[in-house]
Amino acid sequence: MNTLHDIVSYFPVSNQSYIFTPNDVRQFDTAKCTVIVRLLNFITAIWTKYPLDTRRAIDSSFYSNDLTKLILTCVFNPTQIGFDINNEEINKKLPERILILLKSMTTHLSEQLLQSFYSNALQMTKSDGLYNLTNELNMNPVRWTLIFTITRGLRLLHDVRLLAKPTQPEQYAKELWTTMLTKMITHEEDCDKANIVLTIDNQRGLQALFDYIIYLGIKPNEVLPYFFQSNRIHTDSGMATVGTYLLALFKHQITSWLGTTPHFIINNIGEIKTIEQCRLIVSFLIIVLDLCSREKDLRQQCGRQFVDGIYTCWSLFILLYRSINIDDKLLIVTLLTKTFIIDSRLLITHEEFDHISQMYLSLLIDKQLNLTFKTRLLDLLPFFASLDNDEDLLEDKRKKWSDDLCRTLHIFTADCFPLKSTEFHKGTQEYHDYQGAIRKILSALELSSSFILFELLIWMLCCEQNHIFEDEILSSINHFIIKLNDYNKQINLLDYIYSILFGHNSLFRIEHRLNALEKFILKILTSVKKQTLIEFYKKYITLFIIEQLDIKIDLTSSLITSILINKISTYRFIDYMYTILNKDDVFGLNSLIAKIFYETVKKQEEARKILNIEMPITTIKLNPTMDGKELTKYIIARARAQFIDGKIMKSIEMILTNITTIEKEMKINLIRSLAISSFNCLISVLICTQTEAKLYKAFIFDANVSKLEDFCIPSVALRLLHKLLPKLTHEQLFETAQILSLDDPNECQYWTLRNL
Numbered sequence: 001m002n003t004l005h006d007i008v009s010y011f012p013v014s015n016q017s018y019i020f021t022p023n024d025v026r027q028f029d030t031a032k033c034t035v036i037v038r039l040l041n042f043i044t045a046i047w048t049k050y051p052l053d054t055r056r057a058i059d060s061s062f063y064s065n066d067l068t069k070l071i072l073t074c075v076f077n078p079t080q081i082g083f084d085i086n087n088e089e090i091n092k093k094l095p096e097r098i099l100i101l102l103k104s105m106t107t108h109l110s111e112q113l114l115q116s117f118y119s120n121a122l123q124m125t126k127s128d129g130l131y132n133l134t135n136e137l138n139m140n141p142v143r144w145t146l147i148f149t150i151t152r153g154l155r156l157l158h159d160v161r162l163l164a165k166p167t168q169p170e171q172y173a174k175e176l177w178t179t180m181l182t183k184m185i186t187h188e189e190d191c192d193k194a195n196i197v198l199t200i201d202n203q204r205g206l207q208a209l210f211d212y213i214i215y216l217g218i219k220p221n222e223v224l225p226y227f228f229q230s231n232r233i234h235t236d237s238g239m240a241t242v243g244t245y246l247l248a249l250f251k252h253q254i255t256s257w258l259g260t261t262p263h264f265i266i267n268n269i270g271e272i273k274t275i276e277q278c279r280l281i282v283s284f285l286i287i288v289l290d291l292c293s294r295e296k297d298l299r300q301q302c303g304r305q306f307v308d309g310i311y312t313c314w315s316l317f318i319l320l321y322r323s324i325n326i327d328d329k330l331l332i333v334t335l336l337t338k339t340f341i342i343d344s345r346l347l348i349t350h351e352e353f354d355h356i357s358q359m360y361l362s363l364l365i366d367k368q369l370n371l372t373f374k375t376r377l378l379d380l381l382p383f384f385a386s387l388d389n390d391e392d393l394l395e396d397k398r399k400k401w402s403d404d405l406c407r408t409l410h411i412f413t414a415d416c417f418p419l420k421s422t423e424f425h426k427g428t429q430e431y432h433d434y435q436g437a438i439r440k441i442l443s444a445l446e447l448s449s450s451f452i453l454f455e456l457l458i459w460m461l462c463c464e465q466n467h468i469f470e471d472e473i474l475s476s477i478n479h480f481i482i483k484l485n486d487y488n489k490q491i492n493l494l495d496y497i498y499s500i501l502f503g504h505n506s507l508f509r510i511e512h513r514l515n516a517l518e519k520f521i522l523k524i525l526t527s528v529k530k531q532t533l534i535e536f537y538k539k540y541i542t543l544f545i546i547e548q549l550d551i552k553i554d555l556t557s558s559l560i561t562s563i564l565i566n567k568i569s570t571y572r573f574i575d576y577m578y579t580i581l582n583k584d585d586v587f588g589l590n591s592l593i594a595k596i597f598y599e600t601v602k603k604q605e606e607a608r609k610i611l612n613i614e615m616p617i618t619t620i621k622l623n624p625t626m627d628g629k630e631l632t633k634y635i636i637a638r639a640r641a642q643f644i645d646g647k648i649m650k651s652i653e654m655i656l657t658n659i660t661t662i663e664k665e666m667k668i669n670l671i672r673s674l675a676i677s678s679f680n681c682l683i684s685v686l687i688c689t690q691t692e693a694k695l696y697k698a699f700i701f702d703a704n705v706s707k708l709e710d711f712c713i714p715s716v717a718l719r720l721l722h723k724l725l726p727k728l729t730h731e732q733l734f735e736t737a738q739i740l741s742l743d744d745p746n747e748c749q750y751w752t753l754r755n756l
Helices: 004-008 022-049 051-057 065-076 088-108 111-125 133-138 144-159 169-184 200-216 220-227 242-249 251-260 264-269 275-294 296-312 314-321 326-342 353-364 371-389 395-416 429-448 451-462 470-483 487-501 510-519 521-525 530-548 560-580 592-611 630-641 646-655 661-689 693-701 705-711 713-727 730-740 747-754
Strands: 192-194 232-235 238-241
Touching: 022 051, 022 065, 022 088, 051 088, 065 088, 065 111, 065 144, 088 111, 088 144, 133 144, 133 169, 144 200, 169 200, 169 220, 200 242, 200 251, 220 242, 220 264, 232 242, 238 242, 242 251, 242 275, 251 264, 251 275, 251 296, 264 296, 275 296, 275 314, 275 326, 296 314, 296 326, 314 326, 314 353, 326 353, 326 371, 353 371, 353 395, 371 395, 371 429, 371 451, 395 451, 429 451, 429 470, 451 470, 451 487, 451 510, 470 521, 487 510, 487 521, 487 530, 487 560, 510 560, 521 560, 530 560, 530 592, 530 630, 560 661, 592 630, 630 661
Parallel strands: 192 232
Antiparallel strands: 232 238
16 A cells, blocks of 8 residues: 555665656556456455365465455545546446455455454544544545545445444434535525535535435435525526525436335425425426436436326325416426326326326316417327327226317317418417427327327318418328328228218318318328228228219209219219229229129129019119129219210209309309219229220310310310320320321310320
């Protein structure tokens, strides 16, 4: 343990004095400490691997008083020997090596040989010893670097039972806590003052001392009140509260203590009588959670238990979310948000789930809160929305939660969102909040894959013909559908859209169905998987073709609007079926959809024969065996029947006389849309199933000019030709060119050729 100057004195060559540079001293200390570490490692190794042989081979004189003092000095004050504790590797590994050494020695050495350890450790730490903790704390100034190594050494010796704990450890811990606070803080009239500049050495000493105080078993109620104090203190980094100052310094210690002590929070917070108490406690918990979330080790070791403790005592915070003060409600929302950052799954199975989830729903529809505040609540929506398909919740509980959330979200949008999405002007706070809320709902949809949010967004789009955020919403819906890998979920989604369009969902009125008709069919069908789409058409093909297309149009019927929407929807579904799917999927012997249709019609035909019912004139006669063309023939026949010309439109206008102008215009537009949809459907059928150029001549060049005003056939014909040309061979292209070569083209043909 001698210094370089001590060593030199053993070799008196002359009376001259020696002067050593700091580098000389550092090199000497490094070499000396290397020898000491190797010696300690050697002792550890032989006692660990060969305890019996070592006991016989090494004489007891080896364990001299000097060796004992060397080891204990490494424990209490390694700096004295020459170790640089500011070196992170030395600071971390030296205590670990000594701990392993002492454990092996206390395991294998006799009590007689250990006696020198007991006596020297006691001698060093007694009231007048070199390393008495109380004496060091009472010094002025306190050597916090030495406090750091002493407290760490005391814990180490207590753990290996070479030094007994104080007789009354809890009382001793209280004394240390009081002394430490006295050294840290001076109480003055205006505000408290921090006495210590928090350098790295000082922080390390204070933190090690607090660790030791906790280790000795101080009661939490002796410590926690100081962390809740709101009185101001002037520190080296500015003004703060006493609680914040202490928590910033002891964040690791307090978080580990809270996280590793069962029921720490509920047992030590006690009854909260005033809202001021509640604010201080919740603010403290938020800071601790924030610190815990930043530290990976703390989060993994203590996070879950800490969050569990907060949930357990959630009912104590009722004063905050029932307060009329928005800041109080924001405080409790922030606390809940921080718990989700640590562990978002714990709440699902926690006994306080109902209490906390209902608080969240009540805040969403709290009329005292504005949309700016509620946008903060929407940060938690991905978690709460995902519960409607979470298997960890019991079925009954999940169903009740889904109903509650769905109802709450509709109330929320009705209260906080404008009747028209264009009501708020860009640049205003209202517009900013509205846009933020929409985007958070969209984010929650994609993160949670919640069908409840999907329904909500569909409803919002259907309420307006052109929603200001329509493109963003449709884009998120597209991502949501693509993310739904589950076949059943995609089928349920298509079923839901079907129920809206065909009037099976009472929530959606006529105007909603009209908006849905224009916005969703193609978007949804092109987003799902191909197999899902095939299964959907297998399920509904007979409903589309037989039930919907065979319904006669009676313009005097009270249900005419709904019937027209159903027919338009049907033609569009069929149009997209032939557009999206391959030819083999809808046409031919290998088509499962065509097979389902054939079998259904065949059964109906057989049933009519058995019941002796006359076959309708429009019924297509089926061959005894399926050829795969029946479905396509049936669709072509029905689609052609919807073609009408300008004269028929005039007669329709004459019939629709006893209704309002708005209703009349809507019905005429629907009839036009029906004709266009059926025409587009027929074109898609031909494009999918036929490749002969001659078959398209009637559509492109023989179109009736009288229809142009109503049905925009030229544009449809152009679409047909554009889709046809890429499919043709060189020979077919030549044949098409011959067909296009006309001497006296009409107006329709001019228009078509001009736009090619």
